[in-house]
Amino acid sequence: MASKGNSYLPRKLHSLLGVIPLGLFIIEHAVANYTAFEGGQEGFSKSINFLNSIPLVFWVELFVIWLPILFHGVYGLYIAYQSNVNTGRFSYGRNWAFTAQRITGVITFIFVAWHFYETRVQIMLGNVTHEELGQHMNNILSDPLTVTAYVIGVIAATFHFSNGLWAFLVSWGITIGPRAQKVSSNICMVIFVIVSALFLLSIFAFRGDEFASAAASALTSLSVG
Amino acid sequence: MAGTTTTTTAARKVKFVITRRERPDASPFTEEFEVPYRPNMNVISALMEIQRNPVKTNGEKTAPVCWESNCLEEVCGACSMVVNGKPRQACSTLIDKLEQPIRLEPMSTFPVVRDLVINRERMFKALKKVKAWIPIDGTYDLGPGPRLAESKRQWAYELSKCMTCGVCLEACPNVNDRNSFIGPAAISQVRLFNVHPTGEMNAHERLEALMEEGGIEGCGNSQNCVRSCPKGIPLTTSIAAMNRDTTKHMFKQWLGM
Structure with missing residues (x-):
């Protein structure tokens, strides 16, 4: 019996959405971007073509990415507002992680909104095509200030996901004892390092000459095609 | 001198x-x-x-x-x-x-x-809210209840050391004016009374109290409580165990079990 103004279900939903689908999405995004590092312009184009070949891709994006992010982000801001910062008095590792979870959540919210506007919204407006995305990222990331912002945004997002996965396992009663929570914490930190590395490598790949020059040829071939 | x-x-x-x-x-x-x-x-x-x-x-x-x-x-x-x-x-x-x-x-x-x-009144209110007691009164002698297994009694005894001192609430970053979180102490008491063979008969009532506004979901896993508890009570283990039980209870409610 859910009573009026019950925070149990929304908080539970917030925790679930952070892992499924958003955690899966962030891994998918990291792997897709990594193809820019591994396969250059060609590899990245392949990934984009593959993603665009998903049936009902717009609805998948809407229900699996956009709406979950909107709920998770807005409700998450409310959760952050409800929390105190007391790491000064209690400087334990987990308390730092608690505070970092809220700070990185807010950073990620701002970063994702900005990144979504710069990429997906520009595609919807017709200013950029899917084929031009590699070059578009090269343009965006040519500014050192933007690169710094992207590196901070990406690390914040992956920390928030990895630490959130740890908290999800506790909040759903999967890891109960201190030993289980210690092991899951180590696993989550490994996930943090790996996913961060994938994103950072792709950022540096997009900055490379290949995307700058390939962009020019891609642009001409596309305008013909 | x-x-x-x-x-x-x-x-x-x-x-x-x-x-x-x-x-x-x-x-x-x-x-x-x-x-x-x-x-x-x-x-x-x-x-x-x-x-x-x-x-x-x-x-x-x-x-x-x-x-x-x-x-x-x-x-x-x-x-x-x-x-x-x-x-x-x-x-x-x-x-x-x-x-x-x-x-x-x-x-x-x-x-x-x-x-x-x-004034620690909010802690006593929380104990009332989660029904942190074992109902044994009847209109006639109900006789002796079932026995508690020794293996469970050992950890239940640790939880029973809670003296409602409020240190865990003071240490918790989610116990404040902007948050309705009940605090770690009462959640651990639900685990204590739900493991008791007689208390278990009303386990669902205590779990439902934790699934209301300001219940267990207010925990943000900072784990300051377990580091601060003067009695060394495994509060975060209690919270995670009650997370498991409330999650199970939620699915049972949905499925009408």
């Missing part, structure tokens, strides 16, 4: 900086005290010294500092206060182990009544 007088007056002193408040709505201020040192002193015996001789370091007389205490052996939970930044029991806090000046403050997560005295 003069020599002996000098040695006694120059005897070791313990320095205190105490955050005080005259009334619940009055603004807090600090006062400094110096108390003659005695071996094995604790914070309560130092406060008793100030009560006997309520004179500040600068020689001015002041009202004696108010505090609350009962058992003086860390089982009642009444003398919780913030000592050098950490919430703990004043009676079991030894002066020899503290850095000076010793700063005493009330646990401001709770309404301050006066000086170091706080």
Whole structure:
């Protein structure tokens, strides 16, 4: 019996959405971007073509990415507002992680909104095509200030996901004892390092000459095609 | 003769900086005290010294500092206060182990009544909300209940050490004016009473109380509670175990089981 103004279900939903689908999405995004590092312009184009070949891709994006992010982000801001910062008095590792979870959540919210506007919204407006995305990222990331912002945004997002996965396992009663929570914490930190590395490598790949020059040829071939 | 007088007056002193408040709505201020040192002193015996001789370091007389205490052996939970930044029991806090000046403050997560005295009523309300008791009354003799397995009794005993002292709530970043979180203590008590073979008969009522507004979902996993609990209660294990039980209960409710 859910009573009026019950925070149990929304908080539970917030925790679930952070892992499924958003955690899966962030891994998918990291792997897709990594193809820019591994396969250059060609590899990245392949990934984009593959993603665009998903049936009902717009609805998948809407229900699996956009709406979950909107709920998770807005409700998450409310959760952050409800929390105190007391790491000064209690400087334990987990308390730092608690505070970092809220700070990185807010950073990620701002970063994702900005990144979504710069990429997906520009595609919807017709200013950029899917084929031009590699070059578009090269343009965006040519500014050192933007690169710094992207590196901070990406690390914040992956920390928030990895630490959130740890908290999800506790909040759903999967890891109960201190030993289980210690092991899951180590696993989550490994996930943090790996996913961060994938994103950072792709950022540096997009900055490379290949995307700058390939962009020019891609642009001409596309305008013909 | 003069020599002996000098040695006694120059005897070791313990320095205190105490955050005080005259009334619940009055603004807090600090006062400094110096108390003659005695071996094995604790914070309560130092406060008793100030009560006997309520004179500040600068020689001015002041009202004696108010505090609350009962058992003086860390089982009642009444003398919780913030000592050098950490919430703990004043009676079991030894002066020899503290850095000076010793700063005493009330646990401001709770309404301050006066000086170091706080009102822990919200904790007792929380225990009522989660029905932290075992209903055994009937209109006739119900006879003996089922036995509790020894393997469970061992950890249940650890949970039963909770003295509602409020230290875990003071340490928790999610217990504040903007948050309705019930706090770690009551959640751990649900685990205690739900493992009891008779208490288990009403387990769903306690779980449902934790699934209401301000229930278990307010936990943000900072885990300060388990680090701060003076009785060493595995509070985060209790919270995670109740997360499991409330999650199961949620699915059972949905499926109409």
